Amino acid sequence: MKAKRRKVIIQLAIWTWTWVATLAIATFGPNYLWEDRTILTICAVLLNLLNGGLMIHANRNLFNHYDELERKIHLESMGFTLGASVVFGISYALVDQLDLIHSDAKIGILVFFIGITYMISLLINRKRYL
Amino acid sequence: MTQEELGEMIGVSRQTINAIEKEKFDPSLNTAFKMSRVFQTTIEKFFFYEK
Numbered sequence: 001m002k003a004k005r006r007k008v009i010i011q012l013a014i015w016t017w018t019w020v021a022t023l024a025i026a027t028f029g030p031n032y033l034w035e036d037r038t039i040l041t042i043c044a045v046l047l048n049l050l051n052g053g054l055m056i057h058a059n060r061n062l063f064n065h066y067d068e069l070e071r072k073i074h075l076e077s078m079g080f081t082l083g084a085s086v087v088f089g090i091s092y093a094l095v096d097q098l099d100l101i102h103s104d105a106k107i108g109i110l111v112f113f114i115g116i117t118y119m120i121s122l123l124i125n126r127k128r129y130l
Numbered sequence: 131m132t133q134e135e136l137g138e139m140i141g142v143s144r145q146t147i148n149a150i151e152k153e154k155f156d157p158s159l160n161t162a163f164k165m166s167r168v169f170q171t172t173i174e175k176f177f178f179y180e181k
Binding site: 001067068069070072128129130 | 157
């Protein structure tokens with residue numbers, strides 16, 4: 001069980017890091033690597049999307065490997081994170097529309113919020129059950 | 131028998147066995163049956179329904 005867990009975690013780590021790498025290539029490639037050749041940019045974005053799909057698949061494999069308590073902890077954390085992110089995301093978009101913030105709303109802020117909320121709710125739920 | 135060994139036998143983590151023992155988590159029927167099989171007894175000997 002531990003060996004299998006280790007294997008699925010390593011697979012997820014590999015696909016996550018390659019996803020980050022392909023995202024960096026798709027982001028900086030047009031300016032620094034191939035000077036705005038559209039076909040290469042499209043290929044880089046498609047590669048990143050494909051890699052993202054494989055990362056999700058690896059994450060699903062890890063989730064299916066969890067036992068019932070681990071699944072409960074993660075599902076509760078995901079549910080809370082989804083709700084909080086919808087509320088935060090809509091409020092964030094609203095304050096941008098109403099020009100209450102100086103800069104434009106950025107997707108990175110929402111992704112950061114999702115990550116932090118998920119981590120905190122995981123820690124709280126682990127403390128509750130473990 | 132340790133929590134780790136019981137967990138390995140029924141396919142859950144040591145932490146899950148610990149949470150069940152501490153009554154922080156109610157196991158599924160599947161896990162309850164597996165536990166009773168390991169200890170060669172009935173589910174009723176393990177789990178009690180409290181209102």
